[in-house]
Amino acid sequence: TQLLEQSPQFLSIQEGENLTVYCNSSSVFSSLQWYRQEPGEGPVLLVTVVTGGEVKKLKRLTFQFGDARKDSSLHITAAQPGDTGLYLCAGARSNDYKLSFGAGTTVTVRA
Amino acid sequence: DTAVSQTPKYLVTQMGNDKSIKCEQNLGHDTMYWYKQDSKKFLKIMFSYNNKELIINETVPNRFSPKSPDKAHLNLHINSLELGDSAVYFCASSQGLVGNEQFFGPGTRLTVL
Numbered sequence: 001t002q003l004l005e006q007s008p009q010f011l012s013i014q015e016g017e018n019l020t021v022y023c024n025s026s027s028v029f030s031s032l033q034w035y036r037q038e039p040g041e042g043p044v045l046l047v048t049v050v051t052g053g054e055v056k057k058l059k060r061l062t063f064q065f066g067d068a069r070k071d072s073s074l075h076i077t078a079a080q081p082g083d084t085g086l087y088l089c090a091g092a093r094s095n096d097y098k099l100s101f102g103a104g105t106t107v108t109v110r111a
Numbered sequence: 112d113t114a115v116s117q118t119p120k121y122l123v124t125q126m127g128n129d130k131s132i133k134c135e136q137n138l139g140h141d142t143m144y145w146y147k148q149d150s151k152k153f154l155k156i157m158f159s160y161n162n163k164e165l166i167i168n169e170t171v172p173n174r175f176s177p178k179s180p181d182k183a184h185l186n187l188h189i190n191s192l193e194l195g196d197s198a199v200y201f202c203a204s205s206q207g208l209v210g211n212e213q214f215f216g217p218g219t220r221l222t223v224l
Binding site for chain 2: 002030031033037040041042043044045048050086088092093096097098099101103104106
């Protein structure tokens with residue numbers, strides 16, 4: 001069983017539309033990271049959130065960490081084809097050395 | 112000036128063979144990782160070394176043996192390869208034990224025939 005559940009698994013939208021990806025768990029995390037992975041490459045960090053209720057913006061991307069630090073969301077406004085990729089959330093727990101990754105959401109933005 | 116590099120990029124081999132994947136990072140990080148990404152894109156931690164000491168050893172068959180000759184290198188040797196070992200293997204590094212950004216290599220696609 002995975003510690004972090006991501007939804008949806010796949011998302012296909014038209015350029016200009018908005019989208020939201022969810023990352024949920026029953027565990028509390030000391031921090032949560034979002035990565036984007038493009039085909040043939042390794043994941044690249046987009047953002048780290050550490051405080052419950054925190055909201056971070058990266059251009060058209062908005063990241064939110066739940067108040068209880070058990071969940072997070074990624075919202076993309078006016079998606080562009082360059083946003084296409086696999087989005088992964090990953091949580092760190094204070095009593096654990098490893099990052100636990102969600103199964104990922106494959107986002108396709110059609111021109 | 113690649114941060115985390117892996118060799119080879121592709122590896123195609125027969126069942127039963129032994130193979131190695133090499134990883135090097137030039138970021139000065141003290142922690143390195145091996146991940147396996149399966150066909151469903153799930154990224155699963157296998158091993159982690161901090162200052163050459165093994166700190167994470169997930170439920171991985173004994174056929175997999177990591178070796179860290181120094182803080183900048185973490186190699187993965189696989190004995191008696193099986194069909195189920197086919198996957199993309201990623202090396203990563205970070206500074207510190209947990210919570211910090213992990214920098215990933217480009218991956219090694221292993222295909223066992």
